[in-house]
Amino acid sequence: MSLLSVQNLTTEFLSGGRWLEAVSDVSFDLQRGEILGLVGESGCGKSTIAYSVMRLLASNARISAGEVWLEDLNLTKASEDALQDLRGSRLSMIFQDPMTALDSLFTVGHQVIETLQEHLGLNLAAAQERALDLLRQVGIPAAEERLGAYPYQFSGGMSQRIALAIAISCHPQVLIADEPTTALDVTIQAQILHLIRRLLVEEQGSGVLLITHDLGVVAQVCDRVAVMYAGKIVECGDVESIFSNPLHPYTQALFKSLPSQGIARGALENIQGLVPGLADRPTGCQFHPRCIHARALCRERTPPLRNAADGQEVACVLYD
Amino acid sequence: MRLLRYIAGRLLLLLPVLFGTSVLIFLLLRLIPGDPAQVILGLRATPERLAIVREELGLDLPVHLQYGQWLGKLLHGDLGKDFRSNESVSALLRVRLPVTIQLTLMSLTMAVLIAVPLGIRAAIRPGGIADRLSMLLGLFGISIPDFWLGIMLILLFALGLRMFPSSGYVRLDADLLGNLRAFFLPALTLAVGLSAVLVRITRSAVLEVLELDFVKFLRAKGLREQRVIYQHVLRNASIPIVTVIGLQFGYLLGGAVIVEEVFSLPGVGRLIVSYTLERNYPVVQAGMLVVAFLFIMVNLTTDVIYALLNPKIRGAGT
Amino acid sequence: MSARAGRVGKLLERLRGWYNASRSAFIGGTIIVALVIMTATVSLYSPYKPDAMDFMAPLSAPTAAHLLGTDNFGRDILTRVLYGYQISLAVALGSVGFGLAAGVTLGLLAGYFGGALDNLIMRPMDVLMAFPAIVLVVALTGFVGREVSVMVLAVAVVYVPIFARVMRGSTLEVVSELYVEGARARGASHLRLMLRHILPNAIAPVLIQASILMGIAILLESALSFIGLGTQPPDPSLGLMLSEGRSFMQQAPWMVMVPGLAISIVVLGFNLLGNGLQDLLNPARKGR
Numbered sequence: 066m067s068l069l070s071v072q073n074l075t076t077e078f079l080s081g082g083r084w085l086e087a088v089s090d091v092s093f094d095l096q097r098g099e100i101l102g103l104v105g106e107s108g109c110g111k112s113t114i115a116y117s118v119m120r121l122l123a124s125n126a127r128i129s130a131g132e133v134w135l136e137d138l139n140l141t142k143a144s145e146d147a148l149q150d151l152r153g154s155r156l157s158m159i160f161q162d163p164m165t166a167l168d169s170l171f172t173v174g175h176q177v178i179e180t181l182q183e184h185l186g187l188n189l190a191a192a193q194e195r196a197l198d199l200l201r202q203v204g205i206p207a208a209e210e211r212l213g214a215y216p217y218q219f220s221g222g223m224s225q226r227i228a229l230a231i232a233i234s235c236h237p238q239v240l241i242a243d244e245p246t247t248a249l250d251v252t253i254q255a256q257i258l259h260l261i262r263r264l265l266v267e268e269q270g271s272g273v274l275l276i277t278h279d280l281g282v283v284a285q286v287c288d289r290v291a292v293m294y295a296g297k298i299v300e301c302g303d304v305e306s307i308f309s310n311p312l313h314p315y316t317q318a319l320f321k322s323l324p325s326q327g328i329a330r331g332a333l334e335n336i337q338g339l340v341p342g343l344a345d346r347p348t349g350c351q352f353h354p355r356c357i358h359a360r361a362l363c364r365e366r367t368p369p370l371r372n373a374a375d376g377q378e379v380a381c382v383l384y385d
Numbered sequence: 386m387r388l389l390r391y392i393a394g395r396l397l398l399l400l401p402v403l404f405g406t407s408v409l410i411f412l413l414l415r416l417i418p419g420d421p422a423q424v425i426l427g428l429r430a431t432p433e434r435l436a437i438v439r440e441e442l443g444l445d446l447p448v449h450l451q452y453g454q455w456l457g458k459l460l461h462g463d464l465g466k467d468f469r470s471n472e473s474v475s476a477l478l479r480v481r482l483p484v485t486i487q488l489t490l491m492s493l494t495m496a497v498l499i500a501v502p503l504g505i506r507a508a509i510r511p512g513g514i515a516d517r518l519s520m521l522l523g524l525f526g527i528s529i530p531d532f533w534l535g536i537m538l539i540l541l542f543a544l545g546l547r548m549f550p551s552s553g554y555v556r557l558d559a560d561l562l563g564n565l566r567a568f569f570l571p572a573l574t575l576a577v578g579l580s581a582v583l584v585r586i587t588r589s590a591v592l593e594v595l596e597l598d599f600v601k602f603l604r605a606k607g608l609r610e611q612r613v614i615y616q617h618v619l620r621n622a623s624i625p626i627v628t629v630i631g632l633q634f635g636y637l638l639g640g641a642v643i644v645e646e647v648f649s650l651p652g653v654g655r656l657i658v659s660y661t662l663e664r665n666y667p668v669v670q671a672g673m674l675v676v677a678f679l680f681i682m683v684n685l686t687t688d689v690i691y692a693l694l695n696p697k698i699r700g701a702g703t
Numbered sequence: 704m705s706a707r708a709g710r711v712g713k714l715l716e717r718l719r720g721w722y723n724a725s726r727s728a729f730i731g732g733t734i735i736v737a738l739v740i741m742t743a744t745v746s747l748y749s750p751y752k753p754d755a756m757d758f759m760a761p762l763s764a765p766t767a768a769h770l771l772g773t774d775n776f777g778r779d780i781l782t783r784v785l786y787g788y789q790i791s792l793a794v795a796l797g798s799v800g801f802g803l804a805a806g807v808t809l810g811l812l813a814g815y816f817g818g819a820l821d822n823l824i825m826r827p828m829d830v831l832m833a834f835p836a837i838v839l840v841v842a843l844t845g846f847v848g849r850e851v852s853v854m855v856l857a858v859a860v861v862y863v864p865i866f867a868r869v870m871r872g873s874t875l876e877v878v879s880e881l882y883v884e885g886a887r888a889r890g891a892s893h894l895r896l897m898l899r900h901i902l903p904n905a906i907a908p909v910l911i912q913a914s915i916l917m918g919i920a921i922l923l924e925s926a927l928s929f930i931g932l933g934t935q936p937p938d939p940s941l942g943l944m945l946s947e948g949r950s951f952m953q954q955a956p957w958m959v960m961v962p963g964l965a966i967s968i969v970v971l972g973f974n975l976l977g978n979g980l981q982d983l984l985n986p987a988r989k990g991r
Binding site: 401402405406408409413414416417418524525527528529530532533534536537539540544635636638639640642643646654657658661662664666669673676677680681 | 826827829830831833834835836837838841842843845846847848918922925926929930931932942945949952953956959960962963966967970971974975978
């Protein structure tokens with residue numbers, strides 16, 4: 066049994082009185098002791114998958130089809146109470162901007178401790194002890210004094226370490242990290258990624274779903290990667306296989322634009338056109354209007370994800 | 386340390402306002418058409434009395450010296466004299482001030498108890514019953530004149546249902562229950578208008594905080610929704626709410642002027658009105674000074690609470 | 704015939720457009736327009752004069768002859784309310800007009816020139832704002848004189864700093880906009896810049912404020928008349944009617960109910976209008 070299994074997930078947003086698909090029929094599995102990278106340009110639906118798994122979608126969004134399983138528990142059917150128990154304990158999440166993820170009016174100690182008390186029912190002394198331990202684990206210097214400090218007194222990198230300390234405080238089985246290093250500079254980035262690998266994967270054997278637009282980040286820490294385009298996974302497989310032999314034309318385009326500036330924002334320089342918005346997605350393969358290999362068939366058929374090579378799946382008619 | 390410096394800075398900013406306020410109140414006496422001494426004492430005053438009052442008010446001096454003399458007395462705690470009864474105004478205010486303070490504090494408490502929970506519920510569930518109620522309160526609360534609301538409450542609860550007295554004042558130390566009963570309707574009257582303003586700001590402040598990133602993280606770490614809202618969101622929203630309460634205290638003091646009149650409560654507001662009607666101006670000036678001073682001090686207190694709520698200004702942490 | 708039907712249709716269409724743009728502003732505007740028409744033409748249709756006493760029917764409950772009853776002198780309350788609106792609206796219009804003119808001028812100057820002039824203008828405004836509005840108005844009318852004209856000026860004095868602050872803030876926002884920079888680069892004079900470029904673009908928030916302050920002026924006028932410092936008897940001011948009715952509120956509750964409701968309705972109208980305009984100007988903040 067997989068640790069986390071997303072099956073045919075479709076998530077929609079309400080916009081101008083219509084429900085529009087942000088994530089369409091997406092399936093993937095996350096195993097224990099594995100970091101799965103979810104890569105794509107902004108607006109491709111990767112964060113929506115994260116919020117769908119956490120069941121923390123905004124009120125104008127809904128899961129309209131599919132299921133998400135955490136081991137033998139169906140998250141899409143779980144009650145709000147059960148979900149609240151799960152979040153922060155078996156299922157954790159950290160966010161892109163660490164400077165706004167903490168409540169500026171409470172000490173970081175309080176914010177670690179309240180999580181421990183909520184899920185583990187520790188008394189104050191025990192929770193303080195454990196909080197101190199956690200801050201040391203994530204590498205906060207002078208942890209004892211820093212427990213009483215407020216978020217504004219920390220740098221971005223330190224704040225993300227604290228957020229990570231909170232996220233791992235109750236030994237989660239799954240951590241979802243939504244662009245956890247995008248707001249940080251490169252050296253700090255590497256430290257945080259290394260910390261995630263060591264504390265979660267190596268020490269606990271947890272699974273990590275790492276959402277990023279940066280193929281460099283994927284290369285650094287991920288075991289497997291799923292490439293998303295316009296609400297769908299177009300290619301999925303081992304990092305080595307995909308990096309050495311990308312199959313989908315979109316993945317290939319991503320790699321071609323990599324050395325210059327990655328796929329930070331906006332147009333890829335060697336592909337024409339832009340990512341379609343939610344309201345004007347094309348029929349058939351989502352990528353066909355921009356694809357150099359596109360044929361008439363691509364406009365009609367939505368190719369499913371299928372095995373193309375060892376450890377590699379791709380959704381493209383080229384490999385039928 | 387940082388907090389002290391912040392408070393000192395605020396106090397420094399207040400000095401010019403206090404000075405300007407005193408000048409304005411002083412100048413009011415000069416606005417009286419004709420001879421102020423004559424107006425204050427009435428037409429039948431003897432020339433001797435008129436001379437004494439002119440002397441006391443310093444009317445024979447040039448204006449800037451008059452102000453200097455008046456301010457000098459003020460700074461020594463001498464608020465002047467009621468020229469009709471020869472009583473000192475300080476003594477008069479000592480009796481009146483507690484009434485106004487109790488009235489405003491009670492209605493402030495009521496308004497917070499009504500508006501804050503309602504505003505929170507309105508923000509949590511937009512379009513729900515609480516949201517509609519808060520919208521109605523926000524609209525009608527500021528449209529209904531408070532003196533009329535007071536009269537209606539008297540008609541219904543005092544004359545109709547006989548649950549509360551229709552007017553009159555019972556001292557707090559004489560009869561606690563009677564005192565609270567006497568203050569209930571006037572405080573409620575004042576509270577309705579204030580809660581209209583408060584419910585709006587609470588709703589919008591909570592809505593704004595709910596959209597912040599840290600709320601997502603609190604939910605992602607599985608904190609109970611009750612604690613997310615009542616501990617974190619409310620604490621963050623309280624900063625704009627407290628600021629508005631401070632600004633609205635002026636509204637309460639102003640409302641007290643009218644409501645004390647409606648319910649015959651002997652407070653500073655009623656003093657200002659009745660002594661204005663009698664043209665007993667020195668007493669009115671003292672009353673206005675007290676009101677302005679109270680208002681300025683409340684704003685200072687608001688600034689301090691604002692700082693206490695905000696660790697960055699407070700300089701908290703290690 | 705068809706041309707006329709076309710015109711009516713167009714009018715209806717435009718009304719529906721306004722209604723859809725902001726329900727709140729539409730309802731508020733309708734209340735105000737209706738009240739203004741009713742009160743401006745009251746002498747044409749009312750069978751009573753506001754101070755005509757009917758000694759046969761003092762304290763009469765609402766009847767067919769006196770739709771909202773009579774007061775202790777047998778005066779028709781509905782008629783007096785409609786005349787009372789004239790005073791309310793005149794005081795509100797006058798005080799908002801003076802306050803607006805002075806406040807906009809001061810705020811524009813303070814925001815445009817900044818620096819020492821800004822301080823010279825705005826610091827005295829802080830002093831005026833250190834008093835609750837009603838206290839300042841009570842004092843001014845009490846010290847200067849109990850006349851409608853003094854009351855108008857007193858309320859205006861309270862309003863000047865409010866308008867000045869709003870105008871100053873809005874000027875500061877507009878001053879940095881590109882088109883102002885452009886006009887300045889083309890060598891426009893200060894006066895031309897202020898009147899042609901800044902004023903029209905910065906005035907909207909001030910006008911919204913004006914609608915809300917119209918309502919508050921009506922509340923202040925009635926409060927002042929209620930305590931005896933505003934309109935003097937026998938003029939039919941709504942606040943005065945309320946205070947006269949207090950002595951009879953048990954025998955004739957309509958004497959206090961009607962004027963209070965009348966005040967509430969007109970103030971509600973101005974508040975609805977102000978809120979609606981606010982939403983129209985700033986759709987993102989709708990309902991906040």
